[in-house]
Amino acid sequence: MPFAGLASPLAGKPMAGPLRVGLVGCGGRGTGAAMQALNADKEVILWSVGDLFADRLESSLSGLKENFGDRVQIPEERRFVGFDAYKKVIEQVDVILFATPPAFRPMHLAAAIEADLHVFCEKPIAVDAHGVRSVLATAKLAQEKGLSLASGFCWRAANGHRAIYNKVHQGGIGDVRHVYGTYLGGGLWYKKRQENWTDMEYQLRNWLYYTAISGDHIAEQAVHSVDKIMWAKNDVPPVSCTAIGGREVRTEEKWGNIYDHFGVMYEWADGSMGHLQCRQQNGAHSENLDRILGSNGVAYVDGWAGKFIIKGDTPWQYDGPGNNMYQTEHDELFASIRSGGAMNQGQDMAHSTLAALMGRMSAYTGQRITWEQALNSEERLTPDKWEFGPGLPAPISKPGQTKFL
Numbered sequence: 333m334p335f336a337g338l339a340s341p342l343a344g345k346p347m348a349g350p351l352r353v354g355l356v357g358c359g360g361r362g363t364g365a366a367m368q369a370l371n372a373d374k375e376v377i378l379w380s381v382g383d384l385f386a387d388r389l390e391s392s393l394s395g396l397k398e399n400f401g402d403r404v405q406i407p408e409e410r411r412f413v414g415f416d417a418y419k420k421v422i423e424q425v426d427v428i429l430f431a432t433p434p435a436f437r438p439m440h441l442a443a444a445i446e447a448d449l450h451v452f453c454e455k456p457i458a459v460d461a462h463g464v465r466s467v468l469a470t471a472k473l474a475q476e477k478g479l480s481l482a483s484g485f486c487w488r489a490a491n492g493h494r495a496i497y498n499k500v501h502q503g504g505i506g507d508v509r510h511v512y513g514t515y516l517g518g519g520l521w522y523k524k525r526q527e528n529w530t531d532m533e534y535q536l537r538n539w540l541y542y543t544a545i546s547g548d549h550i551a552e553q554a555v556h557s558v559d560k561i562m563w564a565k566n567d568v569p570p571v572s573c574t575a576i577g578g579r580e581v582r583t584e585e586k587w588g589n590i591y592d593h594f595g596v597m598y599e600w601a602d603g604s605m606g607h608l609q610c611r612q613q614n615g616a617h618s619e620n621l622d623r624i625l626g627s628n629g630v631a632y633v634d635g636w637a638g639k640f641i642i643k644g645d646t647p648w649q650y651d652g653p654g655n656n657m658y659q660t661e662h663d664e665l666f667a668s669i670r671s672g673g674a675m676n677q678g679q680d681m682a683h684s685t686l687a688a689l690m691g692r693m694s695a696y697t698g699q700r701i702t703w704e705q706a707l708n709s710e711e712r713l714t715p716d717k718w719e720f721g722p723g724l725p726a727p728i729s730k731p732g733q734t735k736f737l
């Protein structure tokens with residue numbers, strides 16, 4: 333497997349017959365993930381759903397019912413709303429899909445693995461190192477229990493990507509010296525404030541723009557590119573990084589406290605480097621590319637255009653079929669649940685998330701940050717108890733002034 337993660341010493345029990353699946357976080361991605369789970373295995377039944385908001389839950393459910401009919405069996409008593417919805421969905425199902433904003437992931441994941449569920453969870457898996465450490469511990473527990481834990485780092489499931497990263501790992505460009513990843517795009521959606529919303533509801537409806545809920549766009553979106561840098565480096569963590577970033581066009585209060593651009597230079601113990609550029613600025617050049625520079629060639633990975641090319645001593649080009657990577661993720665997860673094979677991507681998804689967070693920490697503080705510092709960071713962005721009322725603190729970080737915690 334190209335994304336093997338932890339090997340599971342205890343095989344899980346093979347599962348036959350109907351599988352009751354739950355979805356927590358019924359937004360765009362969660363609804364998509366539920367469809368992919370239903371398509372992955374004929375005996376999957378969508379059995380329970382949870383969301384913070386009833387309106388999001390109902391609109392997702394009506395679309396799913398329209399497409400899958402009786403395989404979506406969710407009477408009122410198995411629909412749950414609010415901050416505790418995840419606990420109630422967990423009680424109802426065998427497999428759970430998590431697609432809430434990332435701030436909730438560590439808490440949700442821990443509860444699901446504690447309750448012996450197989451899990452699919454979207455990236456990123458945390459917004460701070462406190463959450464990453466929790467997910468690393470949860471991933472270990474899943475391994476001990478023989479439970480499957482699959483991540484939403486979807487490019488790892490794309491055929492062209494698998495082929496070219498495989499070539500790179502087999503020495504197709506010699507030693508990997510430098511990886512350059514870009515995620516350059518425009519701004520995203522915004523929800524206008526309603527009169528009856530508390531500050532917390534407003535932030536949660538517009539979660540992308542609050543570092544405490546999304547992790548900032550380097551973690552929420554560009555983490556895909558960070559993940560591919562990590563993939564090129566065989567998931568060996570970098571030793572340190574130095575980053576810059578800021579908000580040039582995202583200056584209004586409605587954009588919360590996240591930045592609109594980052595540039596990060598990662599360094600590995602073997603002297604190789606990785607460079608990430610990401611931005612969300614309308615009207616600027618768009619690009620989502622990875623260029624892997626080796627001692628004997630360069631690999632070009634263009635996921636959006638579906639082009640995978642190696643230039644150098646041994647030229648190569650991928651000309652195999654494309655695939656729906658989101659579907660493949662679920663096909664492989666459900667195959668592992670059926671066989672008892674227990675796929676576990678927990679450690680790698682936690683490390684890719686931490687590499688993105690380390691870039692944010694460096695950009696926010698203006699300091700060089702080591703992997704060890706990032707992993708042991710005491711910054712805690714999420715509250716002990718989530719409730720509607722006052723919003724979360726949303727300071728705008730200033731490099732050179734903001735302290736590393």
Ligand SMILES: NC(=O)c1ccc[n+]([C@@H]2O[C@H](COP(=O)([O-])OP(=O)(O)OC[C@H]3O[C@@H](n4cnc5c(N)ncnc54)[C@H](O)[C@@H]3O)[C@@H](O)[C@H]2O)c1
Binds near residue numbers: 382385388389418434
């Ligand atoms: N792999 C990918 O390509 C990909 C693509 C898009 C999004 N994502 C990830 O998926 C996740 C969701 O993104 P989205 O675009 O679907 O966002 P979204 O805003 O459309 O959906 C999030 C849903 O979660 C709900 N929610 C918020 N807090 C909750 C809580 N505590 N408990 C239950 N429900 C809660 C919201 O009400 C909303 O319905 C994010 O982590 C995002 O980064 C991944």
